[in-house]
């Protein structure tokens with residue numbers, strides 16, 4: 001395995017080059033700032049950004065519907081709030097993705 005950072009050949013089982021380059025995560029060692037995100041990290045962030053604003057209100061929605069089904073009328077406010085947050089988040093996500 002040739003290091004993309006310094007060009008030094010390393011055994012295939014090695015996790016790190018002598019210069020500190022990390023073969024597993026394909027980035028320079030030493031936790032240097034300003035290292036660009038790898039593809040999988042970018043995908044992870046996109047998933048987090050998309051799903052966190054949806055999962056929260058959806059959880060609130062299903063919880064309040066469960067409460068309403070049990071005859072708790074005060075859960076209606078929670079249901080309305082969850083729907084509003086969900087709609088706002090979907091709008092923001094649509095704007096963010098279309099850019």
Ligand SMILES: [Zn+2]
Pocket residue numbers: 003004005006007008017018019020021
């Ligand atoms: Zn190296």
